[in-house]
Amino acid sequence: MNIIRQRMTVVSNDCLQPGIFSMWLKNRAITELAKPGQFIDFYLKDPSRLLPRPISICEIDRENDRVRIVFRVAGAGTDEIAHLDPGDTIEAVGPLGNGYKPQNDGAVLLVGGGIGIPPLLELAKQLKCKKTVVLGYRDENTFLADEFRQYADVLIATEDGSVGTKGFVTDCIEQNDVEANYVYSCGPMPMLKNVAKMAQEAGIPAYVSLEERMACGIGACLGCIVKTKEKDSHTNVKNARICTEGPVFLADTLDW
Amino acid sequence: MNTEVSIAGITFKNPVMTASGTFGSGMEYGEFIDLSALGGVVTKGVSATPWEGNPTPRVCETPSGMLNAIGLQNPGAELFIKRDLPFLRQYDTRVIVNVCGHTEEEYVDAIELLNDTSADMFEINISCPNVKEGGIAFGTNAKSVESITKRLKAVSKKPVIMKLSPNVTDIAEMARAAESGGADAVSLINTLMGMKIDIEKRKPFLANRTGGLSGPAIRPVAVNMVYRTAKAVKIPVIGMGGITSGEDALEFLMAGATCVCVGTANFREPYSTIRTVVGIEKYMRNHEIEDIHELIGCVD
Ligand SMILES: Cc1cc2nc3c(=O)[nH]c(=O)nc-3n(C[C@H](O)[C@H](O)[C@H](O)COP(=O)(O)OP(=O)(O)OC[C@H]3O[C@@H](n4cnc5c(N)ncnc54)[C@H](O)[C@@H]3O)c2cc1C
Ligand SMILES: Cc1cc2nc3c(=O)[nH]c(=O)nc-3n(C[C@H](O)[C@H](O)[C@H](O)COP(=O)(O)O)c2cc1C
Numbered sequence: 304m305n306i307i308r309q310r311m312t313v314v315s316n317d318c319l320q321p322g323i324f325s326m327w328l329k330n331r332a333i334t335e336l337a338k339p340g341q342f343i344d345f346y347l348k349d350p351s352r353l354l355p356r357p358i359s360i361c362e363i364d365r366e367n368d369r370v371r372i373v374f375r376v377a378g379a380g381t382d383e384i385a386h387l388d389p390g391d392t393i394e395a396v397g398p399l400g401n402g403y404k405p406q407n408d409g410a411v412l413l414v415g416g417g418i419g420i421p422p423l424l425e426l427a428k429q430l431k432c433k434k435t436v437v438l439g440y441r442d443e444n445t446f447l448a449d450e451f452r453q454y455a456d457v458l459i460a461t462e463d464g465s466v467g468t469k470g471f472v473t474d475c476i477e478q479n480d481v482e483a484n485y486v487y488s489c490g491p492m493p494m495l496k497n498v499a500k501m502a503q504e505a506g507i508p509a510y511v512s513l514e515e516r517m518a519c520g521i522g523a524c525l526g527c528i529v530k531t532k533e534k535d536s537h538t539n540v541k542n543a544r545i546c547t548e549g550p551v552f553l554a555d556t557l558d559w
Numbered sequence: 560m561n562t563e564v565s566i567a568g569i570t571f572k573n574p575v576m577t578a579s580g581t582f583g584s585g586m587e588y589g590e591f592i593d594l595s596a597l598g599g600v601v602t603k604g605v606s607a608t609p610w611e612g613n614p615t616p617r618v619c620e621t622p623s624g625m626l627n628a629i630g631l632q633n634p635g636a637e638l639f640i641k642r643d644l645p646f647l648r649q650y651d652t653r654v655i656v657n658v659c660g661h662t663e664e665e666y667v668d669a670i671e672l673l674n675d676t677s678a679d680m681f682e683i684n685i686s687c688p689n690v691k692e693g694g695i696a697f698g699t700n701a702k703s704v705e706s707i708t709k710r711l712k713a714v715s716k717k718p719v720i721m722k723l724s725p726n727v728t729d730i731a732e733m734a735r736a737a738e739s740g741g742a743d744a745v746s747l748i749n750t751l752m753g754m755k756i757d758i759e760k761r762k763p764f765l766a767n768r769t770g771g772l773s774g775p776a777i778r779p780v781a782v783n784m785v786y787r788t789a790k791a792v793k794i795p796v797i798g799m800g801g802i803t804s805g806e807d808a809l810e811f812l813m814a815g816a817t818c819v820c821v822g823t824a825n826f827r828e829p830y831s832t833i834r835t836v837v838g839i840e841k842y843m844r845n846h847e848i849e850d851i852h853e854l855i856g857c858v859d
């Protein structure tokens with residue numbers, strides 16, 4: 304069994320900045336299987352909200368049987384999760400998706416934007432090679448940046464210029480002449496597109512992590528597809544399921 | 560205690576099946592449940608050739624329900640027969656292949672490809688609200704329901720269930736038309752046409768603009784339609800729409816359904832189908848019901 308449905312117990316729940324929460328959740332079976340870049344589906348208590356909420360795994364702590372999620376309150380579902388206290392439990396299915404395949408040769412560039420930053424933390428921790436992390440924020444609320452500094456060189460871009468480069472992550476990468484053999488990225492779609500384009504021009508592979516509206520989360524409903532260049536072997540059309548074949552894709556294989 | 564039911568001479572160990580499109584071809588939920596515990600698995604719609612489906616977003620949540628506009632994406636009959644059917648055949652459960660097409664010819668093509676396989680029955684989707692041609696176009700006019708049923712019955716080597724749309728004035732009339740066309744059973748309801756608008760973006764949530772509403776929100780509508788249909792036809796009725804538990808399923812059985820399907824509930828709770836089977840059995844034990852037929856259609 305590679306997917307577990309069990310209750311997870313909240314170990315801690317901290318507000319990192321207004322509207323952004325960091326939560327450690329304990330569950331041995333899910334933690335044992337978890338890989339960076341995978342996600343967990345959380346089921347809400349409110350019975351009128353049927354669909355599980357997908358949240359990425361931010362850190363894995365096998366010694367203590369727990370994983371960490373960092374999420375933004377985007378609506379009623381994430382608000383319910385943000386109100387959980389230590390000791391509370393939540394129904395979960397995971398780990399889901401393929402996750403990042405860590406490449407440990409040469410130099411690696413990790414690019415995260417906004418709420419796409421958390422899933423890169425465990426990857427930054429696990430990668431053994433030279434790594435540079437570029438993080439994009441709206442303003443001076445640079446959550447998780449210090450934690451990334453434990454594992455990598457960190458460059459920051461803010462839209463309002465309050466910290467680091469003024470502008471987007473791509474401006475920051477250009478200005479700092481970052482060199483890499485691989486790129487891993489997670490963030491809003493326009494950012495991923497620009498990162499993928501940069502990587503393509505530099506002739507290096509880029510792994511991007513995508514988001515889409517999901518229903519089942521496990522590959523049954525075909526709700527969450529992305530267009531691909533080649534025929535996908537499961538769907539037999541040029542559509543891959545983000546929840547199952549993804550959320551991480553080699554940028555070159557997508558029909559952007 | 561007997562929970563066995565039969566449709567067109569084919570027996571089901573219990574009346575609980577999966578609703579087409581919510582359960583793939585069983586592989587994914589097979590990670591959670593033993594498919595052999597189900598009366599049957601109804602597959603995602605299969606067409607003669609692979610279909611790409613609609614652009615995303617394809618799903619969105621609504622109060623106690625959801626909208627979907629998947630657009631019948633499917634790998635096509637050939638891969639389905641090679642990969643999905645053998646997978647399902649490992650289990651001791653009935654396999655009903657849901658069939659879709661844009662034109663009458665395409666339905667015929669799909670059935671011809673599937674005729675000599677081990678599938679137990681066909682369920683014909685003439686009620687999908689999310690594709691431009693075919694689907695619902697065949698299911699909203701009694702004359703065309705009757706004529707397509709007749710045509711497909713003539714081609715099919717297996718019993719045929721016609722899946723009806725609730726997006727009509729009188730679903731019982733459509734059921735009668737299917738019966739006249741020779742259908743072995745009818746199933747209902749498919750999703751109700753719906754829409755949700757993102758007021759910040761001032762755009763529909765779904766790329767397809769509209770979608771099909773499913774889940775507990777539609778249950779009372781579905782129970783009523785099953786009730787009226789069961790009164791109107793002699794062929795068996797398969798009921799669905801918002802079933803999450805044994806209690807919910809019993810409403811459909813009492814309204815006159817011979818079998819029930821569990822759909823959207825799987826997304827909220829992967830064990831929903833099993834819970835429904837167990838719930839029905841528990842009710843029967845508690846109420847000392849020997850045979851499930853004592854309950855089917857017991858509501859006047
Ligand atoms: C693979 C994946 C990983 C994710 N990881 C994270 C993460 O680590 N941290 C984080 O803060 N957020 C993450 N998200 C986004 C998160 O799932 C949504 O913010 C959340 O579902 C919103 O639910 P809600 O009830 O608060 O909002 P509502 O807007 O009320 O939700 C209504 C419906 O829309 C869906 N929905 C809303 N926004 C999104 C979205 N952006 N993506 C997918 N579905 C959405 C909800 O799941 C729900 O079904 C991830 C999404 C995906 C697909
Ligand atoms: C995501 C999704 C996909 C569906 N796909 C199909 C399909 O391919 N063919 C079909 O006949 N019905 C399809 N349906 C309709 C269901 O089989 C069922 O009729 C409907 O959802 C009502 O039942 P429920 O409320 O239990 O889900 C789909 C429903 C959903 C939610």
Ligand code: FES
Pocket residue numbers: 516517518519520521522523524525526527528544545546547
């Ligand atoms: S969410 Fe159902 S297939 Fe991905």
